[in-house]
Amino acid sequence: MTRPVLLIGGMDSSGGAGLGRDLLAVHDAGLTARIAVTAVTAQTDREVLAVEPVSPEMLAAQIDAALEGGIGAVKIGVLCNAALIHSVAGRLPDVPIVLDPVVCSSSGHALLEPEAIITLIDLLLPRVTVLTPNLPELAALKSALQRDTASEHIDIVKAILERGCQSVLVKGGHDGHPELSTDILYQEALPSLSFCSPRYQFDLRGTGCHLASGLAAALAEGKTLPEAIKVARHGLAERFRKAYDADNRT
Numbered sequence: 001m002t003r004p005v006l007l008i009g010g011m012d013s014s015g016g017a018g019l020g021r022d023l024l025a026v027h028d029a030g031l032t033a034r035i036a037v038t039a040v041t042a043q044t045d046r047e048v049l050a051v052e053p054v055s056p057e058m059l060a061a062q063i064d065a066a067l068e069g070g071i072g073a074v075k076i077g078v079l080c081n082a083a084l085i086h087s088v089a090g091r092l093p094d095v096p097i098v099l100d101p102v103v104c105s106s107s108g109h110a111l112l113e114p115e116a117i118i119t120l121i122d123l124l125l126p127r128v129t130v131l132t133p134n135l136p137e138l139a140a141l142k143s144a145l146q147r148d149t150a151s152e153h154i155d156i157v158k159a160i161l162e163r164g165c166q167s168v169l170v171k172g173g174h175d176g177h178p179e180l181s182t183d184i185l186y187q188e189a190l191p192s193l194s195f196c197s198p199r200y201q202f203d204l205r206g207t208g209c210h211l212a213s214g215l216a217a218a219l220a221e222g223k224t225l226p227e228a229i230k231v232a233r234h235g236l237a238e239r240f241r242k243a244y245d246a247d248n249r250t
Contacts, residue, residue, distance in 0.1 A: 003070045004032045005216050008063070008088060009077030009102075009209070010039040010051075010111070017043075017106070017206030022075060022213040028235055029217035034071070036062035039080050039111075045205060048109035053080040056087040063091045071095055072220030075213045078102045078111050082119040089123035096129040096219035100212040103140045106205055117144040126164030130185075130225060132212045134171045157186045167225060169215075171208065185229060193226060195233055200240045211236050 005026050012018035019035055026033040038059055042049040073096040079085050101120065103112050112120070121144060125131070133141060142156045157168045172182040185193040214232030223231060 002031055002221050003072030004034050005213070005220050006034050006036065006063070006066050006071045006074045007077075007213065007216075008036045008038060008059075008074065008079075010041055010080075011037055012041055012043050012206075014043045014045055014205075016045055016204075017209050018077065021206035021209040022077065025210045025213035025235060026217050028238075029214055029221075029231075031072075031217045031220060034066035036066055038078055038084050043105070047107045048105045048111075051080070051109070051111065053084060056083040059084055060087045060091065063088065067091070067093060073098065073216040075216035076100065076124070077209060077212070079116070079120065080111065081113045082116040085116060085119045085123055089127065092127050096216065097127055098130050098132060098212050098216040098219070099124055099128045100132045100208050101137045101141065102208070103137050117141065121145065121160075121163055125160065128165045129219065130167045130169055130215065131160060131165050132169045132171060132208065132215070134208060138170060153184075154186070161186065161188050169229060171211070183229070183233070185226065187225075195229055197233060197237055204240065204243055207236060207239075210239060 007019055007022040009022060010018045012020055019037065023033055036059060037054055039051055039053045041051045071093055074092060075098045076088060077100050079088065104110050117140060138153065138156055141160065145159045147156055147159060153170060157170065160168050167185060167187045170184045179199055180196050181199045182194055182196045211232050214235040215228050218228035218231040
């Protein structure tokens with residue numbers, strides 16, 4: 001039997017993103033989950049109204065409790081500050097780790113203190129199986145790594161891999177292509193792999209959460225990383241299809 005997926009992240013009161021979306025993705029994958037809450041937020045589909053991080057001690061206690069009995073994989077989302085990053089980094093088990101480096105909400109509200117990004121790089125990247133940044137998140141990492149603003153994606157990814165991260169899946173949702181959505185997987189000493197699908201002409205919240213959690217679930221089942229990405233992308237495509245069908249029935 002596949003062990004549960006540990007989901008570490010924030011509670012979104014609107015249900016559109018965060019741990020609520022993570023739980024649905026893991027459930028759709030047929031697995032169970034345990035959670036550790038990093039922050040409680042008040043949100044609508046349009047904006048973040050308030051964010052209250054939990055204490056480092058409370059986060060540590062949640063993770064310790066969740067790890068009893070064993071975990072198959074870990075997905076990490078919102079971390080808010082350096083103190084919470086320290087709590088997570090000191091407790092990660094030896095299982096696949098998926099880190100979705102959430103810097104801000106879809107509406108632009110900061111969800112990670114700027115000075116904490118370097119703590120994330122130093123403490124978490126060496127433990128991460130796959131990092132899943134979108135293009136704005138990759139830009140934030142580039143700034144923290146003090147790379148030239150004109151640097152190509154591959155140069156930023158190389159710097160991330162040099163910090164000990166095993167692989168980087170750069171999500172293409174923000175690349176502006178009118179017809180295709182393309183995610184690119186980078187691994188040390190291996191050729192990059194592209195994963196393409198048709199682009200839906202509407203937006204959904206929490207897609208990054210959904211993809212990363214589906215990826216963690218697939219890795220917990222023992223799938224290879226490319227296989228896990230295909231499974232996770234398929235699950236996200238199903239969500240878009242259902243949303244499209246529901247919208248066209250109204």
